[in-house]
Every structure is written in C-alpha cells, then in structure tokens.
Amino acid sequence: MMKVLYNIIVLVLFICSPVMAERHPHILVNEEDKAAILDKIEKETWAKQIFNQTQERLEVYVERHQADPHWILDRYLMNRVPGKRYTHFISDKEGTRLIGYRGDAPVPTVRVSPHKRSPITAQGRAYVVPEIENLIPNDTSMTMNLLNPVTQQYERVDPQSYVAAINGRINVLAYEASVIYWLTGEERYAKFAADVLNQWVNGVVYQEPIDGPGRTGFLDIQTLGDEKEKPLVLAYDFLYPYLVKHDYSLDNYEKAFEKIAWTLSFRGYTGNNWFAAESSTLVAAALSLKDAQKRNYYLEFYLSRDTIVDGCGQLSLPSATKQWFTADGHWKEPGGYHNYPVSKLIEAAMMLENNGYQIFNKYPELLKAAYVMLKYSFPNLTASAFGDTGRPRQSIECLESAIKMADKYSLSILPDLVDAVKILENAGLYDRENTGITGVLCFLPKLPVVNTKGGKLWNRTEKLDFASCYLQRNGMDRQNGLMCVVQGATYNHNHSNGMSVELYGAGTVMGIDPGNGPTYEHPMHVEYYTQWAAHNTVVAAGSSTSLSPFRGGGGTKSIGAVELVSMEPLAGIKALSDEFSYTLTKYKEGATKTNQERLLSIVRIDEEHGFYVDIYRSDNKVSNDYLYHNIGDNVELYTVDGDIIELQSISSYPCVGKDSPGLRYFKSVRTTGCYGKGVVALFSAESLTPKHGYMKMWMPATPDVSYFTALSPEAKTAQAPYLHKPLPVVTMRMEKAADNPFVAVYEPTSDGLSGGVIKNVERIKIPDGVNGSALTVETKQGDIYIFASTQELLEIPVRGKKCCADWNIFAHTKDKNMIYVGSGTFAEDENFEIRAKKKGNFFLEYDQKHLLVRSNVPIEVIPKDKSVNEKLRGESYIDAGEKLFPLE
Structure with a gap:
C-alpha cells in the first residue's frame, strides 16, 4: 500500500512540475547563458577580476595535476588501508562523535568528520586548519600535527571537524576549476576537477549515512557539514560533457546524489536553522538526479512538503517563511545566524528559478530577508551581537540574488534593495569582487537603474x-x-x-x-x-x-x-x-x-x-x-x-x-x-x-x-x-x-x-515615600538636563519642576528649552504646565520666538506667562499631532 501511495505521489509531482533540463549545466546556469557571462567578464571590471583571480588561484594546482595527477588526490582525506575502507559509521547517542566503524569497500572511501566541533587548544582557541600544501599525502592517521595559534607550536591532536573542512577546500577547487573549464573550454581544468570528483564518487557510493540520531549526516557527523559536498554536485553539472567525452564512469553519481538528498530530507533539525542551511545542498542534489520521479520527490521537500520526525527532517519553504521569519524578514535567531540559513534558502530558490519554477514572486519574505540586516544595523553597519554569534553584517550575496529576482519580476521592492547597495557602497562596504565565481555566473552585470528612496531605511x-x-x-x-x-x-x-x-x-x-x-x-x-x-x-x-x-x-x-x-x-x-x-x-x-x-x-x-x-x-x-x-x-x-x-x-x-x-x-x-x-x-x-x-x-x-x-x-x-x-x-x-x-x-x-x-x-534627592528617581546632567556649555522617572506625581526641587511619567526630560540650553514626556500625564516647568487625560507622549520646545508642541494624545498646554497665553489665542487644548505657535 505504501509503495502504491509513493508511486501516486511522485507521478502527480512529475506531471505538475516544470520540465527539468536534461542538458548540462542546468542547476545554476544554462548553456545558453555562457555568451552573456563571457561578455560580463569582458566588460565588467568586478567580474573580470574574479575570473582572473580564480584562474590564478587554481593555476598551481591545475598545472601540477598535469605532471602529477596523484598529488591532489593523495591529499584528499580517505579511508585508504585495505580492511579499513569503512562504509558504515556509528555515532554516539548524542550525535557528537563517531564511536565505531564497519565495512570494507573495494576502493578507498571518504573520511567522515569524527566530531561535530573544531579541536580547541588548552588556551581556548581553535587550532589552525592546515593548508592543502602542508597535508601528508595518503595520510591514514586519525590524528594530525596542528598549529596552536597561541604557542605557535605544532601539537598532535584529533582533527575532529577539520576532516570535512580540509576535503571541503579541495571540493571548492574542483568546483571552481569546473566553471573555468565550462567558460574557457580548457580541458586541463576539467581534468583536475574530474579526477577529484571521480575519486570522491567511487568511494561515497559504498558509504551509508551515519548510524546515529537525527542530527547525523552522510559524510559529516552533522547534516550541516554535508554542505561541503555541494561544490562537487555543482562541479558534476559543469563537467558532464567532459566526463562523457573521456569515458569516466557515470554509474555511481545517481546513487551518490540521492544519498545526499535523502539524508538532508529526513535528517537535520527543524527547530533551528539547520533545515534552511541545508536547503541549497538538498536542491542541488535533487536537481542532479536523472530519474524525474525521484528528482521531483525530493524537490517537494523544499517546495511544499514538510518531513518532520522527532524534530528532524525538512521544513518546506512555505512553512519556513511562516514559522522562522519576522514580518520584516529577520530570521528568528540571533543576527549572526541570519545570513547563513537565509542565503541557502535564497540560493536554493535561485537554482529552482533557473529550472522553470517561480519562487521569488510568491515568497516576498525571501526578498525582505535579503536586506533586513541593514535595518537593524549600528552606524558602522554592523548589527547587534546578542546570543551565540559574532558581529553580523549585511550579506552582499543575498542582496545581489534578491536584486536579480526583483528585477526579473519587476517587483516594487527593487528600489529598496538597490538603496541598500548604495548605502553599503557609500560606506566602502560593497565590493562585487568578493562574490566569487558563483557571483560571476549568477549576478547581474550591472545593478538596475531605479529611483531609490535615498537612504530612508532606518527608523529611530x-x-x-x-x-x-x-x-x-x-x-x-x-x-x-x-x-x-x-x-x-x-x-x-x-x-x-x-x-x-x-x-x-x-x-x-x-x-x-x-x-x-x-x-x-x-x-x-x-x-x-x-x-x-x-x-x-x-x-x-x-x-x-x-x-x-x-x-x-x-x-x-x-x-x-x-x-x-x-x-x-x-x-x-x-x-x-x-x-x-x-x-x-x-x-x-x-x-x-x-x-x-x-x-x-x-x-x-x-x-x-x-x-x-x-x-x-x-x-x-x-x-x-x-x-x-x-x-x-x-x-x-x-x-x-x-x-x-x-x-x-x-x-x-x-x-x-x-x-x-x-x-x-x-x-x-x-x-x-x-x-x-x-x-x-x-x-x-x-x-x-x-x-x-x-x-x-x-x-x-x-x-x-x-x-x-x-x-x-x-x-x-x-x-x-x-x-x-x-x-x-x-x-x-x-x-x-x-x-x-x-x-x-x-x-x-x-x-x-x-x-x-x-x-x-x-x-536629585526626591521626597521620601515617592517611588521614582531623578538626576541632573550639566554640560561644559552650561546646559542643564533634568531627568526623572516616576509613576506618581513627583515634585523635583530644581526650578519648580513637576512630572508624572515613565520618562521625563527638562532641558535648558543656551538656545532653547525643552520638555519631553514619555508615557505620562503631567509635566511642569517654570514656564508651562502640560496635562493629558490619559497616558501619552508629548514634547515642548520653546524659545523667545516660537513654541513647538508635539504629542500622540490630546493635551492641555497652560502658559504661566499671561502674555504667552494671549499669543496662544486660547488654543490651550491641542489634539495629537504637531503645532507651531509664534511667540513674538
């Protein structure tokens, strides 16, 4: 019965879904996009700079690979010893570390990060991740010599989560090389990337997701870590014609990609940012599947279907936007956790847009989330760092993606997004050259020319x-x-x-x-x-x-x-x-x-x-x-x-x-x-x-x-x-x-x-029995500020002040006098008395020439000077709003 139901579901999804391109590439871009991208590189300085820097960074690896193809492959962390080419990995019950290994594949398998955290020195600092050049080739030891940044000494320790970090760096090189190959046709880049990819897939096809609680992943103790495999999924999309041309076996990719898709569909937390942070890897793996029924089945876990068992699985985009975004688009965790899940949800949506789905015109939350960090920024354009976080700031990549999609659908939010870019540019914090090779592929050559609001992003x-x-x-x-x-x-x-x-x-x-x-x-x-x-x-x-x-x-x-x-x-x-x-x-x-x-x-x-x-x-x-x-x-x-x-x-x-x-x-x-x-x-x-x-x-x-x-x-x-x-x-x-x-x-x-x-x-000493506080601040220029907080009528023994409000400020400066009342009903200085029948906010500013009154409730303003009262012409009762009176 369950099998019949499954077949019905995937058949319906197949019929109702956009047709997925069988051509390659199709996840991030299509073959038809190449000419425009090359034109972008030729004409736009930022794109040319990224392209050139990527080539320069890859050159040493690609050139060495021509003469020594084993150099990079031998530095990939694998289970290489016959009898220990593990296929099954067992976690402790908390999902913190691996406690067991089983199985033996006929070829080396990919090492799995044995611990969810980075190794930490006795001084409380993380060890330094070794550069690829410093790795021992064919290293099968479970420990590494890592640099202690405090003592500057090397220490033999368990690399823990650095296993995936090291392999992830090589995966990124393979992805970048695959893109350069696609853009230039130079097969030496393809050869480098394809050999890394081939070694990886031939090993992982024998491996199973970790045996452990729902937080454990496929090639990482945490499902979050499986994102490090996404570069290879994308590399396959660009390398496909080369792999076919040069007779690389393609038999294992479907199985490998489905293992990633399955793991991220049914594992990982839904009660925090994990499911969102995994979303683009899930979508990339799903889009790589040639079996249309399976492809659409896994895509639905992003598009519309939740899979939650004991708090693990995937929340779909409709559920995510409803449960995890504020009305203005802030992710409901500390600001330092905003960009990570939001950028992945946006990246996944961009992939789907490229494959015929319409996402951004249906989910405005993604576009709001793309620039909301600026809304909560300090004047240096960093945001508050409450909770488990570093000092967050606005993501350029999120902005670029949102601008492209808002422009595509001619959405009204586009001026706000472009305005956000201009704010960052004026502060010297927006550099398109930092968007990487993916930015060259996916972002607009130039930002749209629109009428912006001119920096009206911030409220008081x-x-x-x-x-x-x-x-x-x-x-x-x-x-x-x-x-x-x-x-x-x-x-x-x-x-x-x-x-x-x-x-x-x-x-x-x-x-x-x-x-x-x-x-x-x-x-x-x-x-x-x-x-x-x-x-x-x-x-x-x-x-x-x-x-x-x-x-x-x-x-x-x-x-x-x-x-x-x-x-x-x-x-x-x-x-x-x-x-x-x-x-x-x-x-x-x-x-x-x-x-x-x-x-x-x-x-x-x-x-x-x-x-x-x-x-x-x-x-x-x-x-x-x-x-x-x-x-x-x-x-x-x-x-x-x-x-x-x-x-x-x-x-x-x-x-x-x-x-x-x-x-x-x-x-x-x-x-x-x-x-x-x-x-x-x-x-x-x-x-x-x-x-x-x-x-x-x-x-x-x-x-x-x-x-x-x-x-x-x-x-x-x-x-x-x-x-x-x-x-x-x-x-x-x-x-x-x-x-x-x-x-x-x-x-x-x-x-x-x-x-x-x-x-x-x-x-300021206040009368006994009065629940309140008061203080005075005197400036070097002779200005006096008197502050008081009280829930009952408070008589301040300074210049005849009286008040009753959550917050009262009486200011006497060389230019003007001010009375400020927050959530109160009464304030009095030597010149005016202000009353309100219900709690509200009001503000008076006056000098010899003018009286400015603002309030959010009706108030009565009573001048103590008869001549001032005459100039008000009996307008002592003032409705909420603003009123300016001449006093001359």
Whole structure:
C-alpha cells in the first residue's frame, strides 16, 4: 500500500512540475547563458577580476595535476588501508562523535568528520586548519600535527571537524576549476576537477549515512557539514560533457546524489536553522538526479512538503517563511545566524528559478530577508551581537540574488534593495569582487537603474519581538551616530543575560555582548559566555542563571523574557523629538525571584555629541551587581574633579556558592571598597581608527556602593584590534538597589578624559515615600538636563519642576528649552504646565520666538506667562499631532 501511495505521489509531482533540463549545466546556469557571462567578464571590471583571480588561484594546482595527477588526490582525506575502507559509521547517542566503524569497500572511501566541533587548544582557541600544501599525502592517521595559534607550536591532536573542512577546500577547487573549464573550454581544468570528483564518487557510493540520531549526516557527523559536498554536485553539472567525452564512469553519481538528498530530507533539525542551511545542498542534489520521479520527490521537500520526525527532517519553504521569519524578514535567531540559513534558502530558490519554477514572486519574505540586516544595523553597519554569534553584517550575496529576482519580476521592492547597495557602497562596504565565481555566473552585470528612496531605511527605533530586543538610534554618521540595544528572551541560541545592552559610540560598538565561546560545549562557553557575567546587565544575589541548568550546546536557555513597558518612539513611528528617545523594560529574573526594571535613553546634544542615560532597578535584598563591559586597552576610575581613584587589588571578584553567573572569570580585580562619592570611569580604546575611542561612564554619588574594575575574557564581537583582547569591566555592587537604582550616564568621545561635553552628573534627592528617581546632567556649555522617572506625581526641587511619567526630560540650553514626556500625564516647568487625560507622549520646545508642541494624545498646554497665553489665542487644548505657535 505504501509503495502504491509513493508511486501516486511522485507521478502527480512529475506531471505538475516544470520540465527539468536534461542538458548540462542546468542547476545554476544554462548553456545558453555562457555568451552573456563571457561578455560580463569582458566588460565588467568586478567580474573580470574574479575570473582572473580564480584562474590564478587554481593555476598551481591545475598545472601540477598535469605532471602529477596523484598529488591532489593523495591529499584528499580517505579511508585508504585495505580492511579499513569503512562504509558504515556509528555515532554516539548524542550525535557528537563517531564511536565505531564497519565495512570494507573495494576502493578507498571518504573520511567522515569524527566530531561535530573544531579541536580547541588548552588556551581556548581553535587550532589552525592546515593548508592543502602542508597535508601528508595518503595520510591514514586519525590524528594530525596542528598549529596552536597561541604557542605557535605544532601539537598532535584529533582533527575532529577539520576532516570535512580540509576535503571541503579541495571540493571548492574542483568546483571552481569546473566553471573555468565550462567558460574557457580548457580541458586541463576539467581534468583536475574530474579526477577529484571521480575519486570522491567511487568511494561515497559504498558509504551509508551515519548510524546515529537525527542530527547525523552522510559524510559529516552533522547534516550541516554535508554542505561541503555541494561544490562537487555543482562541479558534476559543469563537467558532464567532459566526463562523457573521456569515458569516466557515470554509474555511481545517481546513487551518490540521492544519498545526499535523502539524508538532508529526513535528517537535520527543524527547530533551528539547520533545515534552511541545508536547503541549497538538498536542491542541488535533487536537481542532479536523472530519474524525474525521484528528482521531483525530493524537490517537494523544499517546495511544499514538510518531513518532520522527532524534530528532524525538512521544513518546506512555505512553512519556513511562516514559522522562522519576522514580518520584516529577520530570521528568528540571533543576527549572526541570519545570513547563513537565509542565503541557502535564497540560493536554493535561485537554482529552482533557473529550472522553470517561480519562487521569488510568491515568497516576498525571501526578498525582505535579503536586506533586513541593514535595518537593524549600528552606524558602522554592523548589527547587534546578542546570543551565540559574532558581529553580523549585511550579506552582499543575498542582496545581489534578491536584486536579480526583483528585477526579473519587476517587483516594487527593487528600489529598496538597490538603496541598500548604495548605502553599503557609500560606506566602502560593497565590493562585487568578493562574490566569487558563483557571483560571476549568477549576478547581474550591472545593478538596475531605479529611483531609490535615498537612504530612508532606518527608523529611530526598531524591535524584534522573538528576542524581546529593542533598539534606539540617533544619527547614522559612523563616527558620531548613537545607538543602543536592550534585549533578553528565551529563543534558540540565546544567552542567559537578563536585560543586556549594547552601546555604540566613537565609530564602533563599545559596550558589547561577547558572542559565543570556543565551542558550544567548551567550559568557557557554558560557564561564562552564555551567562550573566559576560553581559551588560545586573546579577541578582550573585546567583542569576537560567531556570533549567545549561550544560552546553547551541540551544535555548530558559530565562523568560524582557517585557516592554513603554517606548518612544514606537518602532516605525515618527519620533516626537530630534534629541530624545527611550525604552523602559521590565524583567522577572526567575532563579532568584528578582524584579528588575531598566530605563535606557539617548540624549543628543549636537551633531557631534550625545550620551546615554541608564537607570536600572533590581529589588534583590541580598546583593545586586551592575556590570558593564567596554572594548579598550584599560579602564581607570576618577573623581568628578578628574583625580584618579586609588584602587585595592583583590584576589577575585566576590562570588556566591557555585557562581552560576560566571563572575569568577573576571581577572585583575580591583575595588574602591564602599565609596559614597561620584565616580567617572574612563575606558580607553586608543588603537581604534581613524580616531581614538573612549567611553566616559558617569556614576553619580550613591550610598552603600562598592565599585570594581576587572578584565573579562575576550569577546569575538569586538572590532579589530580588540577582537582577541580581554575586555575591561566596571561593576557597581550594592543592596537594596530598588530604593536607589543604579544610575550610569555613558558619553562616547574621541578625546580622552578631557573630552566630551558633560561637566557633572548628580542624583536629585526626591521626597521620601515617592517611588521614582531623578538626576541632573550639566554640560561644559552650561546646559542643564533634568531627568526623572516616576509613576506618581513627583515634585523635583530644581526650578519648580513637576512630572508624572515613565520618562521625563527638562532641558535648558543656551538656545532653547525643552520638555519631553514619555508615557505620562503631567509635566511642569517654570514656564508651562502640560496635562493629558490619559497616558501619552508629548514634547515642548520653546524659545523667545516660537513654541513647538508635539504629542500622540490630546493635551492641555497652560502658559504661566499671561502674555504667552494671549499669543496662544486660547488654543490651550491641542489634539495629537504637531503645532507651531509664534511667540513674538
């Protein structure tokens, strides 16, 4: 019955599907495309450069192959010893490593990566993958001499995942050589590629997918690793005429390609990015099958049919776009995981488009995803690095593919895509010469000429709901732009970090999340990088951690989620003020039952200066540690007057019990002891280019606080040259932080201790019994900024200020006065009183000549000066919107 059902399904699919070309090539391009591609190489500098560089890189291998055809073949990692030409490979029950080998083929078989992770040195760094030239020919040992990058010594170790990495490099050479052969007709390139391909297929045809859990692959312990076979699948498509002409046996290819297609259809995770990352290899293998029924059967697992058993298999494109993309196209994992699965889904779709299917006009999510990373970028066009990730940035390849398809279907998104390219080009970050030989084959010769929106890509605020991630920005100038991010939630590849922030300044991300550790199972990753101590957050009772113990891997850490209380502007909404914005979030830290609240605000002073205000409440009655990590060479603490504060060295940071947050990893710890005066921390990053970078962290006088400095482990998210350097850390430690919340004002500058515009930061004492906080910031120019956060009417003992709102700012500058209210009902200064019947956002800006009013709710504006009231002509009740009144 099952066989009959199978035959019915594949027959229907065969009848309903586009006709697959029997000619070669057909996966990426067709024979008819060759003339246009050669013309592209001839006329377009970027394509010519790639073509020439590819030829130059291949030349040494191709030329050597003419005289010594065994050289490259002998360096391919194979099971060569008779009796040990394994055909069956057995994994442990977790799918981490191989524990057994069986079978003996009549020819050498391809070695399978014996472990899912890279080999790691005792110092926590990955060993260096050896160059092809340094490989021992016909090496059958299970260990290799690998270079330790720290000691610069060679050490005999298990290569683990490097087995597939090494063979993958040779596979890429074969693919590139096959393309050069197709374009030029020079058979020496074909001979090189065909011999690699022939040795590979004659071995793998005897091999079976790994015997193990659903995560295990065919030629790699993980299905993800089977992507390294895709270059050979593509090479076969270009080499086919040569293979036929020179009597290479073609009998084994159908079986080999189906093994790849079967493995990727029914194995690999569907609860993360794996299925998407495997999609282009699956589609390439399926398109290579000559049996039309089988070809269409496997293609359906990308096009429309899900195959999920115990969380493994494939999600089809319709399911993927519905379950794994946000409305604007962001993959629902950390930004560093966006480009990998999205690029493969797009690549698979491009292959299908080339074979008669229409994909991109039906799935706009793919086109949105192709440029969405720019939407969430800092002013240097990198994105936030929360979770298990490095510092992500926009993919050029995704953009190029999307532009070609949007142009093909004349879609309205095309101007946005081209606009994204122009943004990258203007920043010197878009180079088509980096798109490789596949770019030469598949991308347009020139970008379409369209009317673009002129860089209107960025909103003042954005949000990613799945990650409870909220960002604010003010200006996208690389050197002077400001942007901050607060986030924390339970999702795949998250970290246990509470309400963690990243801060941008002086041309780079200065206050950073650390990214992941050496591997997902390495003690440093499990005990530090994924834990509270590695992040810019607050540790409660020295014990903050996930609700269920984290023991390693790249999965989900159960920490609950940050909740948004209020935010101005809301994502996608026009801001009320050019100078101010804020987010107010709250969080219940489950392990210690601690209630926390964080208010983060941007204040723009002028085009070159601004600062961040951070107010963090945490009600744990044992202790609360406020942590801030900043890139740099060092950090020093100063008094408000600029005198250095002498610190006492201590053996370790104060920890509790087993130290779940990972505070024990702080080194070179120094402390002020209990210190009741104001403190200014200066983080110095003098190796930044083109200008030095500094972060001044102003901490107003607070009772019962101890300040610490330390060095934390390196972060993989830092800008060079700070990528592999320890991070300076400043912490504040106190009890009863809910009564006196942590307050820090961050000012990025390029001029050291004397730089910046802030002169002083002070707390404002508020009446007993009032639940709120207030502070004042004075600039060197004499401007005064008063900040207050309160849920009840608060009378501030400075110039008659009163307010009731989540966030209030009163600004007195030499040019104008401003009142800014976020989610509030009342504000009053010496000149105006503003009331709202329901909570809302409103902003007043006034000088001697004008009064500007903006709000998102109806408000009543009451001038205290009768002459001003007369000039308003009774218009004290103002509807939501904007109104400008002359005061002269």
